[in-house]
Amino acid sequence: FGSTETQRAISYYVIPRTVAHAGEGLAKEIIPLGVGARDVQLLLLNAQQHLVGIGEVGEILVRSPHLARGYLGDDALTQARFIANPVTGDAHDRAYRTGDLGRYLPDGNVEYLARRDQQVKLRGFRIELGEIEAVLRAHPAVREGVVVVQEPPTQDKMLVAYVVPTQDSLTTEMVADIRRSLQSKVPVYMVPAHILGLAALPLTPNGKLDRRALPLPGALSVADDMVPAPRTPLELQLMKIWESVLNLPQVGIDDNFFDLGGHSLLATQLVARVSEVLGVSLTLRQFFEAPTVAKLAYVVEHAGAATTPAAGAGAVPLTRLSRQPSTPPDAGR
Template identity: 45%
Template sequence: DVVNAYGPTECSDDVTHATLTPGTETRHAHIPIGTAVRNTRLYVLDEDLRPLPVGVRGELFVAGTGVGRGYLDDPARTAAAFIPDPFSTTPGARLYATGDIARHLPTGELEFLGRRDHQVKIRGQRIELGEVENALRDLPGITDAVVIAHTDPNNQTRLAAYTTGPLLPAQTRTALATTLPETLIPTHITTLDTMPLTPNGKIDRAALPTPDLTFERTPYRAPGTLEERLLAELFAEVLSVEEVGLDDDFFTLGGHSLLATQLIARIRSDFGVQLPLRTLFETPALEPLAAEVTALIAEGAHDGGHTAGVETLLAEIEHLSDEEVEALLSGSAGPAAGPTQVAPAAGPTQVAPAAGPTQVAPAARPAPVQPAAGPAPAAGPVPGRPAPGADAHRPTHASTRL
């Protein structure tokens, strides 16, 4: 058997233990991190610090005796990471925001899913970079992989992957298409001899070469009908590209949900038809989309001069949940709702050794928040807590703790 010990330096290192056996169930490269050690409480919370049900991913927070007091001479960073504990009645109790994404398993254990600062949103879909990395590492011929989000010259966010091993980029892309939806397949894949490493042996993402984000276009087929030619001009205008062929995909060319609203508004205005926004997600290639427009014209599905503007379309897409957008983009149904019970992982209650004599209270510590009534107390946003994606510079290595 192997014991998997998880924990940040800010919380006396180990906060969970999981005993792994040959029969332990794993999901790709995700393995259970177990349950809380003594005098430790663990919570999987949403952005408003509300506990999440079993199976729902959120940020992992640590509470209990092992939580440190803060970072030496860094009150701003301390206030962002060590926040008042809304689930404790002990004055001054704090939660440590790990920055790690996790979820409760039906077994009562926790599963580590990746870093909070490795979560990006592309084409309206939240993407865990670690999920793509795990899929790459599962491929025969890939020995290691890193995926980053990169902004191209058109200010569009794209996925770029770096791999080591003999598998060629074209082969990698083909293999990924059998396991991942199109939105999770990196636009560009770079093969490296070795990954750049930091002095402590972790992959140095800052040292990765700048990716060439030019995408491979399908062989050009010229639009033929009037509708195809007009639609190709709209694609080119909205996406800021020179030429669009019948097989070109709106999203592959750099489209995303906001540009989709602009295109649909132009289609409704220029063609005089009420084309649903959902249709673009379902048929993003030029030729089939032009066929949809042609069919609406033939059916007389005009909008009576009441063309919806971009504001209306933005409202339309705002009503789509992340799951609905993901389902539209991937062509699959949205995830089923998980159980609603919440059970914070807590370990035994034996007393642990007291903190060392060098621990000092951080400057300007916020006042503790009293817990709300009920089993799942809600807490509002905490001042100093970064928004999702804004904590990309939070160190993931061992940090000096008071």
């Protein structure tokens, strides 16, 4: 591993014999960058310029006496990339910011994860796709992963993650765990609306990712008989509101709003629609904490909603909610 700015190879990794002799397609291990060569250190720093811990994502900096002086005729870029070592603060102890994201493995080797200069703007937020990909690829269920902005027909632009799983297929449980991992490490606006499993990432003839060949997320890939049906008139009414706001033909009562492509702006529309149809006032915080039809029905019931929709709206009439209170969705789990 090295670059023009470092003038030579600056890290190495000894490939274990078991990987080196694996048959084609059998070696699933990601080969790390390794450790710094003689007189070289690979430093991984977070946004606060502190060293990260094992497994945490950070930018790879190269500390070496063999760095270039800078970029000819570009002082601004030189100052941005060639900096004083943040760990020591010594101006004579120089480090080069590679723009690559990686993590320390338990054995001290460094693993490359993604670039951090893939910036996009979505719904007013500047988003580094590389930062999301780094967290995605660090998950044990993910062998390869990319994040792109997609715009499915009749839907807004959204972040979509494409994952090649370490196992044969990407299960619902894996998707939920990957999403929890992302939610704990990146802001909510950087969590992909969809996480899709692929057998392999599509590549161009020269071996680069073919983004145009990535499939658009479908409305619902779950068979009709696998979608939990509404159990009460209230759940049915909420389900119809969700389908209208998300522009989807079918929603299950346990489907997460944000997994289906929802975002904060659509959440605001949904909360307003619930207020209009059911006569109950909800906050966005309440909705974020109950992002499924089943959970929101429980919240609405206990908010004392007026449940008779306007006449002629084509909605299912609802009885007084106290008539048949629901069991909390997570009760007994």
